[in-house]
Amino acid sequence: MKPGCRACLVLASALALVLLTGPGATAGPPTDQLRESIDRALTALADPDLRKDIRTRERRAALRGIANEAFDFEEMTKRALARHWHGRTPAEQKEFVQLFADLMERSYVSTLELYAGEKIRYAGESVEGEQATVRTKIVTKQGTEIPVDYRMHWRGDRWLVYDVVIEGISLVANYRSQFNAIIQTSTYQELVARMKTKVVSVAEGTKEKGAALKP
Amino acid sequence: MSGLRWWVLVLGVAMAIAGCVSVSTTETVADASALPESSLSPSPTSEGAEKATGEETLVEDYDPWAPFNTAIFSFNRKVDRYVLKPVAKAWDKIVPDPVERSLKRAFDNLSMPRRLVNNLFQLKLKGAGQELARFGLNSTLGLAGLFDVAKVFGVEASEADTGQTLGRYGVRPGPYLVLPFLPPLTARDGIGFVVDTALNPFNYVIFPFAALAGTAVGKRVDERALNLDLYENVEESTVDLYSAVRNGYLQQRQKMIDDLRLEIR
Numbered sequence: 001m002k003p004g005c006r007a008c009l010v011l012a013s014a015l016a017l018v019l020l021t022g023p024g025a026t027a028g029p030p031t032d033q034l035r036e037s038i039d040r041a042l043t044a045l046a047d048p049d050l051r052k053d054i055r056t057r058e059r060r061a062a063l064r065g066i067a068n069e070a071f072d073f074e075e076m077t078k079r080a081l082a083r084h085w086h087g088r089t090p091a092e093q094k095e096f097v098q099l100f101a102d103l104m105e106r107s108y109v110s111t112l113e114l115y116a117g118e119k120i121r122y123a124g125e126s127v128e129g130e131q132a133t134v135r136t137k138i139v140t141k142q143g144t145e146i147p148v149d150y151r152m153h154w155r156g157d158r159w160l161v162y163d164v165v166i167e168g169i170s171l172v173a174n175y176r177s178q179f180n181a182i183i184q185t186s187t188y189q190e191l192v193a194r195m196k197t198k199v200v201s202v203a204e205g206t207k208e209k210g211a212a213l214k215p
Numbered sequence: 216m217s218g219l220r221w222w223v224l225v226l227g228v229a230m231a232i233a234g235c236v237s238v239s240t241t242e243t244v245a246d247a248s249a250l251p252e253s254s255l256s257p258s259p260t261s262e263g264a265e266k267a268t269g270e271e272t273l274v275e276d277y278d279p280w281a282p283f284n285t286a287i288f289s290f291n292r293k294v295d296r297y298v299l300k301p302v303a304k305a306w307d308k309i310v311p312d313p314v315e316r317s318l319k320r321a322f323d324n325l326s327m328p329r330r331l332v333n334n335l336f337q338l339k340l341k342g343a344g345q346e347l348a349r350f351g352l353n354s355t356l357g358l359a360g361l362f363d364v365a366k367v368f369g370v371e372a373s374e375a376d377t378g379q380t381l382g383r384y385g386v387r388p389g390p391y392l393v394l395p396f397l398p399p400l401t402a403r404d405g406i407g408f409v410v411d412t413a414l415n416p417f418n419y420v421i422f423p424f425a426a427l428a429g430t431a432v433g434k435r436v437d438e439r440a441l442n443l444d445l446y447e448n449v450e451e452s453t454v455d456l457y458s459a460v461r462n463g464y465l466q467q468r469q470k471m472i473d474d475l476r477l478e479i480r
Contacts, residue, residue: 103452103454104452106451106452107448107451107452110448110451110452111448142316143366167467168466168467168470168471169462169463169466169467169470170466173462173466174459174462174463174466175454176462177275177276177458177459177461177462178453178454178455178458178459178462179454180275180458181455181457181458182454182455191454194454194455195454198454
């Protein structure tokens, strides 16, 4: 019976080790502020009046308002374009911020929609001067946790998100590599053209998808 | 020789599927040596590393084999579009979600040896214990892994693969690598992948290649079916899929290895 005992022991100690871990997380202003924005976005997403497919446009508008208060789109664009940002005229910069905000917003909103009804757990934050990271987990219905970290900075009177890190992948860094790839193989103008078609096709795609969901 | 050919074919088919749009992996080619100084802070995550990568500086992903990789990537995408996705969609229609998830768990259960061995090599003794406990519980009470009983007891899986282990001991990722039918890799992770494949018990049953093919294809289809919306979402929100997948893969791998090094200190 010795091997059996040993197996039990291994099992028991494994269990004990698991039970001993306990994270201590404190919430502060960045978390509170982020939670408020996410809650509002989720409420808008769940709103039965806005939920209908026809209302997609209105719903996006409602979400855009919330996103503009929570995200620093200009900072995100600067970081994503990196060295390509400086060569652009102010008008070009402004246009690009708008295009990028549309794209980010849509991809972030579709992510939220994908996980609609699933819980978001706030797993702590760390603040260093005017920089903060808020850690969250999306808890899926199957109990899988998807880590989503928000990098924020203090701008004047509030904390603004300048990057979202999903499962270790920084969205800003990811777009940076895409933008750079396009600019290097063709031109900045080509990138803008692609962004424009993308924004349109994403909008149409969601409509089709929404319709297709209703059999 | 025919055995080898089989093997290659099987592997390819199995994973082509995943490879096509396996969204989940990257690492910036930031020096692995540039570990965060703040690693001694109480926070277990590697914020330091994140900040240290410097958002403003453009660190390009190391991809000297880009022409080859791009060609294979577009081949994989076609396989995904014309084979994997249609099959996964049909599968998704026939098979109820809970069954899909049960199958996924059973496949995950079978890769216990890979996780166990690598947890040990990475000196994650707790992780190794968890894997043993999980395998014991899930193979028996969990009916060959169809149900995750261990999770109910709070014993989570401890993911670990050979590419990570190599990275943990300082092996650099090397060039980014895309192979037919496979998820994205780097030279290092490609070597890890071969070792991990050898650690799959299904390779040693009576008809190894057929079994490997069967499970690999089944697993791929099952996972693709579970993630239909997710893939669409990713395709929708990228402007350049090739570099998005590459960067995603490289970032994620780097993060895992950074975390490992922090844990161990």
